Amino acid sequence: MLWKNPALMLRLLALLILSEAAHFGFFITALPLRAESLSLNAALIGTLTGGHYLADALSKGPMGYLAGRWGAGLLLALASLAGLLVLGTVTVGHLPYLALFALAAVWGVLYGSLWPVVMGYSQLLAEPGRTSRALALTSLAVAPGLALGVGVLGPLMQRQPQQGLDLLLGLQGLALLLSLTLLRLKPAPQTGNRAASLGELRRQWSGVALLLPAALAQTLAPGLLVTLVFPLLAQFGLGMMDLAWPALGLLVGLGLTLWLAGRLADRTSPRRALLPGLLVLALSYGLLALPHPEDRLWLALPLLGMGYGAFLTGWNGLVGQVLPQGQRMTGWGAIMTVEALGYAAGPVLGGLMWTHYGHSGVFATGAAVFVTTLVYYLWAAGQAQPTRSTVYSESARP
Template sequence: MFRYLPWAREGLFVFLRLVLAVGLMEGVRSGYFAGLLPFYAPEHLGLGPAAFTLAFTFHQLSENLSKTFGGLLAERVGFGKTVSLAAFAGFLTLLLTPMAHAAWLLWVLAVLWGLSMSTLYPGLMTLASRIAVPGREARALSFTLTLVMPWVGIGLVGVGQVAQKEPEAALTLLLAAQGVTLLLALSLFPFRIPIPQKAREPYPLKRLLFFLPAGFGQTFAPALVSLFILRYAKEELALEPIALGGLLLLGGGLAFGLLPFTGRQVDRRGYRFALVSGLLLLALVMARLAFTPSPGELALLAALGGLGFSLFLPGWNGFLARNLPEENRAAIWGGLMTVEGLGVALGPAVGGLLWETLGIKAPFLAGSATFLLLSLFYTVLFWRMRWN
């Protein structure tokens, strides 16, 4: 069985425990902010939507803006220690939530929790790249993300179902889950990410600039339409939310199913074609969505979107794994994740402005243009420069 995995057998058990710990924390976080607070905050804390939505905004900003420093801590202080700190901060936030009758207290708890979680993804992705079997780096990174992200939906749906009827029971459920996570994290307390030997030749820092366009654009383009996709689907495409969910499930399922094959191709033949063609497919899908496709076309577009994402994800991860410097990799990865977070933060505001000034199709066309420009940029870059 181990020969089919993209991670080395040595250290795999510790790595999978870390993946589980990060996944559980993601589930608790989404369950808390999106599943619990909309029901718990008005009824038990006397706080309105502005207060608890701002808590989430402050949480996200504190996490994303500190990921460079968080990555440095994960690698230098010890990843087991920073994971334990994040688990403890989450547990403390949940424990003190019933006392947060003032909005500022809820915001302070959210910010402290966000700061503690800034170490998780830079550390986890760096570790995944370090223990990857040589030649399987793209699959190792892509599969790591696919093991963590489903917990976001599990936490949201599971806690939301309980919270709408019994908010206090939902908080107890979150405390229990976070308590288990804290115990799991403490069992990993001594763990440190392996530090490679220093490179003989200095890494050209200007090369880092070439990662920034895709880092920002890959989140900015979909974020342009993220907040009004339900309304667009209903008013322009005559789709109910459940039908839209079915299309998203089709695209996501296809992307996940193709990932072992596209990841293998990236590891064997390189990341260039996958990265460029994935971006191009996503550009075409967003462009066609702007012009009211038929139901049959929507299913085809969902499939093409899934194919595009299954190409882009291992292509991007392969690009990073083979070209990021080994020294301070977690800190640099954290910096890229901050750029990705800026795309998430700015996209909805720009999309809303485009919708208001140019019409509801404009954000889709802008997203398509973003993906297309990225595809052209990396085509030219790979043609002009020689990357290992």
């Protein structure tokens, strides 16, 4: 097992999956499909969604700090309760737009605690020598939530809207019930018996500061494709079923590399997985930037999976090494805020490249971002001496 307290970690992962399923299901599926009954147009929905996601992104650092300082259980329960209030309000309808916007923003602020808490406890509870694999697996827990919230809920709401809303409320209700079992979740153990001096704090956080530009760049590249998947398929004359075998190759490459690179990262150094991962990602994007990329999907997508498998283990392992001891939830929150900004900027840049240069501009930009990130790591990674993790006691159990 990857964690010392699997019962606690599995509850946290289940909460993350349920919460993300309801989250994606509401903003990507239910809200657009319920727009007419709520008297909302596309602009109002976009403003509501954008305000929520901005609140979520900007609150990750502060929420991680509060979770690490005072305990995570209450924050997780409040986030689940806020989500249930928003979903219940939309189901009933007839709430003024400004009130709905305020509720969604409050949900976003509280929701910002979820990922820093789960990643912080994943690192805290990871078995010695398995931290990179534990963190990489945790970061992939968003995938089942996305599949459930969009892939299952979307078609259901198109055919039977009321049943779709009932399922959405049920998912969020289960998340709330599960969060109540975590109310006694204690703050992460702090190291040392005295307050850190200003110089110590500067040294502790210098490594995190070096990671921030790379965190922005490496989420910017996949963010380029957020709004372009279907336009790209249309240009190449492909349907979703045409991606079945290449996508299977991507999943196989991701799974195998995730485990093998994770062992390498845990036994040697995370950078030995991270740097080759970035290079393979740049290569896969470069192949797709060439003319007629549909002829090379069988090669590019498995390479993409291999690149992301190596990158995820290396990146999470490196962050886990660098974050200050006793302040890891705050650190995860800060890193994730910058990552969220990269995802936000990606669609804007991707749209500009698509408009002016077509698919070649989009994928060439992504390849350039990965190469730039690789060069940055080669220059900057050695500047910070990672803070080595201490093996915490199992007193973190609720």
